Amino acid sequence: MPSEEFKEMQDALEAGNATVVRTLTEKALERGVDPQVILNEGLIPAMGRVGEKFKRNEVYVPEVLVAARAMYAGLDVLRPLLAKSGAKRAGKMVIGTVKGDLHDIGKNLVRMMFEGAGFEVVDLGTDVSEKRFVEAVRSENPDFLGMSALLTTTMPAMKTTIDALKEAGLRESVKVLVGGAPITHRYARDIGADGYAPDASSAVDLAKELLGQASSSAAS
Amino acid sequence: MRRPVAGMRQEKLIDLVRRSPQRLVFPLMGYPGARLTGSTLRQNGFNAELHFMSICKLVERFSPDAAFFMMDLSLEAGALGLPVRYPINESPTVEEHPVKSLADLDQFKVLDPLNDARIRSFIRVMELMSKNLDIPRGGYVTGPFTLAGLMMGASELAMATIIDSGLVHGVLEFSLGVCKRYARALAEAGADIVAILEPTAAFLSDGAFRTFCGPYIRHLIEDMDPMMVLHICGNTSHLVKEMCKTGAQGLSLDAPVDFPSIAGDVDPDVVLIGNIDPVGIMVQGTPHDVRRAVKDLIDGMASHQNFILSTGCDLPLETPFENIEAFMEEGRRCVRVCDGHATLDPAMMA
Numbered sequence: 112m113p114s115e116e117f118k119e120m121q122d123a124l125e126a127g128n129a130t131v132v133r134t135l136t137e138k139a140l141e142r143g144v145d146p147q148v149i150l151n152e153g154l155i156p157a158m159g160r161v162g163e164k165f166k167r168n169e170v171y172v173p174e175v176l177v178a179a180r181a182m183y184a185g186l187d188v189l190r191p192l193l194a195k196s197g198a199k200r201a202g203k204m205v206i207g208t209v210k211g212d213l214h215d216i217g218k219n220l221v222r223m224m225f226e227g228a229g230f231e232v233v234d235l236g237t238d239v240s241e242k243r244f245v246e247a248v249r250s251e252n253p254d255f256l257g258m259s260a261l262l263t264t265t266m267p268a269m270k271t272t273i274d275a276l277k278e279a280g281l282r283e284s285v286k287v288l289v290g291g292a293p294i295t296h297r298y299a300r301d302i303g304a305d306g307y308a309p310d311a312s313s314a315v316d317l318a319k320e321l322l323g324q325a326s327s328s329a330a331s
Numbered sequence: 332m333r334r335p336v337a338g339m340r341q342e343k344l345i346d347l348v349r350r351s352p353q354r355l356v357f358p359l360m361g362y363p364g365a366r367l368t369g370s371t372l373r374q375n376g377f378n379a380e381l382h383f384m385s386i387c388k389l390v391e392r393f394s395p396d397a398a399f400f401m402m403d404l405s406l407e408a409g410a411l412g413l414p415v416r417y418p419i420n421e422s423p424t425v426e427e428h429p430v431k432s433l434a435d436l437d438q439f440k441v442l443d444p445l446n447d448a449r450i451r452s453f454i455r456v457m458e459l460m461s462k463n464l465d466i467p468r469g470g471y472v473t474g475p476f477t478l479a480g481l482m483m484g485a486s487e488l489a490m491a492t493i494i495d496s497g498l499v500h501g502v503l504e505f506s507l508g509v510c511k512r513y514a515r516a517l518a519e520a521g522a523d524i525v526a527i528l529e530p531t532a533a534f535l536s537d538g539a540f541r542t543f544c545g546p547y548i549r550h551l552i553e554d555m556d557p558m559m560v561l562h563i564c565g566n567t568s569h570l571v572k573e574m575c576k577t578g579a580q581g582l583s584l585d586a587p588v589d590f591p592s593i594a595g596d597v598d599p600d601v602v603l604i605g606n607i608d609p610v611g612i613m614v615q616g617t618p619h620d621v622r623r624a625v626k627d628l629i630d631g632m633a634s635h636q637n638f639i640l641s642t643g644c645d646l647p648l649e650t651p652f653e654n655i656e657a658f659m660e661e662g663r664r665c666v667r668v669c670d671g672h673a674t675l676d677p678a679m680m681a
């Protein structure tokens with residue numbers, strides 16, 4: 112049954128039609144569909160497809176942002192129910208653009224793709240100091256810390272933040288992901304980050320992979 | 332080789348290029364000049380005489396074929412009263428983007444941006460350049476779409492292009508007015524070239540560019556005296572055809588664009604300006620890397636006359652001087668070759 116209904120919801124999401132996504136989400140709930148199912152089989156795959164299209168230059172930044180807004184319209188309806196049912200989130204992330212840097216479009220896309228993939232995300236905004244990153248890691252206890260930098264002059268703040276995490280004794284408690292146009296795999300490795308991704312949807316794949324590793328090593 | 336620039340206004344950028352026996356070479360550089368005057372970027376941003384001296388020293392040291400003042404995307408927004416932060420040695424940045432509705436524009440409509448002290452300072456720099464430099468003198472103006480992004484927030488503007496185009500056009504109408512007023516003042520101050528900086532348009536599709544950016548650029552360019560250039564950073568390969576329709580005499584494009592492969596899309600009367608990587612090569616590379624990148628680019632563009640060797644974007648403050656030297660030297664070594672023939676002007680050889 113759900114696939115047809117979800118198709119309409121998904122088309123609306125991809126087209127960025129927030130009202131339709133909200134209405135269809137509410138209707139699905141009225142018919143007794145599990146909120147977790149709506150999220151996992153309705154919203155998440157659609158947002159994932161938008162991310163893939165963006166990666167292939169089939170859609171551009173405005174289309175992705177508007178699709179994400181439609182996704183939030185559905186998510187807002189589901190959120191209280193998911194919280195009540197104690198449904199398991201895919202994971203938790205704290206994200207921000209580093210100190211001195213005000214570029215936020217890429218960071219916003221990463222946040223949205225993570226939320227779209229079922230993660231809980233705490234967004235610290237732009238121009239985030241080492242201290243604020245460390246405090247957020249301490250108080251939120253996330254699986255991931257995401258840092259974005261678009262300027263060569265602000266890239267070093269990623270390293271100083273990682274150092275500050277070490278100093279605070281928090282480095283082992285969180286996986287650090289970095290990204291932004293000037294960042295490379297190599298740079299990520301050099302500064303001791305756990306991962307780098309060139310775009311938002313690869314970032315989600317990477318996070319899932321890292322979570323998988325963590326749980327399998329915990330099990331063994 | 333210096334030549335008087337009087338009467339140049341009637342001339343187009345492509346004429347300048349064709350008239351020169353060699354490739355024209357000028358990096359987009361302003362910031363590194365502060366190191367030559369022992370000053371900070373913030374000081375230059377507030378002090379016209381100092382700013383002019385920094386540019387002068389760059390011209391003396393590197394003899395580029397054109398000189399530009401320092402890039403500053405916060406100038407117009409700051410003149411409208413938006414909060415701007417001025418770091419000591421980085422570019423100033425706009426910190427808040429308060430426009431959410433057309434009504435929010437009213438508070439700005441009563442302002443004349445030309446009354447702002449920093450705008451005045453930049454106009455003064457242009458005057459000083461125009462009086463004292465004998466190469467083409469260039470200034471920058473923030474593009475209407477980018478200024479709209481600074482007023483509304485870039486992500487909000489991006490979304491509004493899809494869900495509230497009325498708001499976007501309203502803000503663009505207003506920002507166009509501001510850009511025009513400042514560009515005219517630069518023209519009156521003696522600018523030979525005005526480059527419109529439109530980085531925020533880089534994330535638009537070609538269709539959205541056609542609706543929300545191109546027409547406003549065309550208006551801005553219309554009946555402006557100086558040679559008008561359009562600069563967009565980032566990978567803009569998908570926008571080149573649209574950019575050509577704006578009437579810009581030159582397109583200044585960033586390092587991710589492959590010049591040889593897009594050159595065919597560009598009208599031979601429109602000059603391609605670029606596009607050595609300002610950071611990856613000019614800051615982080617060695618002089619050897621610079622020479623190789625310059626040579627590759629010049630070779631790749633050998634069959635295109637409408638080309639000026641430049642950088643993909645503004646050179647950062649810390650760009651090593653030996654890299655700028657290598658850039659100029661390697662660029663100058665190459666006599667222009669067009670369609671297999673050296674097109675040296677016989678008058679010049681006499």
Ligand code: B12
Pocket residue numbers: 172211212213214215216217218220221256257258259260261262263264288289290291292293307308309310311312314402403404405422423424477480484485486530531533534564565566585586609610643644645
């Ligand atoms: C739009 C833009 C602006 C807008 C920003 C609007 C905003 N609110 O974000 C404005 C006009 C304000 C601006 C200002 C400046 N900019 Co700017 N800007 C750009 C531009 C054209 C596009 C950036 C963008 O949004 N891209 C689209 C997004 C979707 O891509 P993205 O950010 O790379 O994100 C993707 C990936 O990188 C990744 N990702 C991003 N973050 C993260 C984080 C994690 C954890 C992971 C895993 C992945 C990830 O996923 C994203 C989605 O797929 C770039 C050009 C370029 N080549 O990138 C220049 C650019 C970044 N800017 C530049 C400069 C120099 C500046 C200024 C200093 C300009 C000046 N001279 O005044 C100021 C600085 C302001 C400041 N202090 O931050 C330079 C930086 C040079 C350098 N290497 O240091 C660039 C590269 C242009 C250039 N060629 O010179 N800019």
